[in-house]
Amino acid sequence: MEAKNPEPKNAHEEISRVLSGLPKINAPENFEFNLMTRIQNGAYENARWKVKNPLFTPWRLVPAAAGLAAIVLMFLIFPDQDTTENLLMTDPPARAAAVNASPDTMHLRISSKAGNKSDQTLAGNKKATENKDKAAPAEETFRVVVNPNDAVTKEKLPFEFNDSRSVDLDSYLGGHKSPAAKGGRGVLVSSGNSMSADEFDGFIMSGEMEKLPELKARMDSIMLEYSKQKEKRQKAAENKEEKRLK
Amino acid sequence: MNRKLTELQDEELIKEFQDHNTIAAYEILVKRYKDPLMNFTYRFLGDKDACTDIVQETMIKFYLNKDSYKSFAKFSTWIYTIAGNLAKNELKRRKRRSILSLFNDDDEKSLQIEDKNIISPERSADGEIKNKMIQDALLKVKPVYREVVILRDIQGLSYEEIAEITELSIGTVKSRINRGRTQLQKMLKGIYKE
Structure with a gap:
């Protein structure tokens, strides 16, 4: 131990001697008087011990207050000048018009393009791919409005629906699958034109078909667990009732 | 009476103060410990004004919480503990202040x-x-x-x-x-x- 510590033992003694030789500091002469005065006056709280947190001194709050005032003034002087609409919060114009239309108006969609519309709707993968690759010609969509005075007017809809990408949901669910659906492609009505056919395949994303058995098994196990728990709860309720009756 | 009190040990004096609220006993204890505590806190903090306040605060605490002293302990250790805790609190306060302060002097x-x-x-x-x-x-x-x-x-x-x-x-x-x-x-x- 001594060998590990190179310091001689008396080195600490020297330090002790030096420290003990320091002059003694005495309390000020009026210490007792001040103390007893404080006690007699009940002034137990020393000014030093009062919270002196510099964060909360008034002069330190001035810049923060000024900043806050400036922000408030900015809002008052320059009210909301942001004219850009939130596209997610507004309806597309065509739909908004359709929703707002009077009940006695009839909506039809007529494609100005030559050719059978149903053919377009039921187009297969090939055609869809072609459409995707080529720059598709502008498809104009119109709305025929039958006015109360039996006058028929045709309005051009700014929003273009792509029928080739649509499928009738009712008939799809009813089992009457369209040729397009048979071909493994199909999208919901008005689900948008921008969506690629490869991205969405009916209700199941492509590539998830393989997961179906696994998902089904998981679903079954959840259902089984649920029914077990339900039975347990029923039994517990019955037991409670029996106890209460007893 | 006072002469008798001065002859008493610290523990006897605080007992007297506890039992009969004898201010004279308290004053004698203050006289006995003000300088040692002052020296201790000064060597610990290095600031005379702060030390005076700390020792005053120690004595106030002693006055207000005299009943928290238990007779099995030595009075000197009890009063040193109070002063030491106050000195450590002051040190912490200073550290906090020096962190918050823009100019660390x-x-x-x-x-x-x-x-x-x-x-x-x-x-x-x-x-x-x-x-x-x-x-x-x-x-x-x-x-x-x-x-x-x-x-x-x-x-x-x-x-x-x-x-x-x-x-x-x-x-x-x-x-x-x-x-x-x-x-x-x-x-x-x-x-x-x-």
Whole structure:
């Protein structure tokens, strides 16, 4: 131990001697008087011990207050000048018009393009791919409005629906699958034109078909667990009732 | 009556104060301990004004919480514990203040006592400067070591008393004193070896 510590033992003694030789500091002469005065006056709280947190001194709050005032003034002087609409919060114009239309108006969609519309709707993968690759010609969509005075007017809809990408949901669910659906492609009505056919395949994303058995098994196990728990709860309720009756 | 009180031990005096609320007993205890506590807190903090306040606060606490003193403990250790806790709180407050403060005017850091070029040997021979250097070195020692070194080497308390004040084991107290002294020794090498 001594060998590990190179310091001689008396080195600490020297330090002790030096420290003990320091002059003694005495309390000020009026210490007792001040103390007893404080006690007699009940002034137990020393000014030093009062919270002196510099964060909360008034002069330190001035810049923060000024900043806050400036922000408030900015809002008052320059009210909301942001004219850009939130596209997610507004309806597309065509739909908004359709929703707002009077009940006695009839909506039809007529494609100005030559050719059978149903053919377009039921187009297969090939055609869809072609459409995707080529720059598709502008498809104009119109709305025929039958006015109360039996006058028929045709309005051009700014929003273009792509029928080739649509499928009738009712008939799809009813089992009457369209040729397009048979071909493994199909999208919901008005689900948008921008969506690629490869991205969405009916209700199941492509590539998830393989997961179906696994998902089904998981679903079954959840259902089984649920029914077990339900039975347990029923039994517990019955037991409670029996106890209460007893 | 007063003459009799002055002859009493600390523990007897506080008992008198507790039982009969004798202010004279309290005053005698204040007289006995104001200077040792002042010395202790000054060596710990290095600021006379703050120390006066701390010792006053210690005495106020003693006055208000006299019943929390239990007779099985030594009065000196009890009062030193109060003063020590207040001094440590003051130290923490200062640290917080120095962190918040934009201008850190901490004298401790600015004085480099190890640099012999700044203070010449002639000057260091002067007693006052020497004492100042020792005090500054003491303030550089970690507070946990500083406290026990002061209690042992300056206040002259026993290891048992220090252990009671600091609520540490005697072994820990000894090792802390040793470490504190070693730190001091490194800082004061050029001063006391003359």
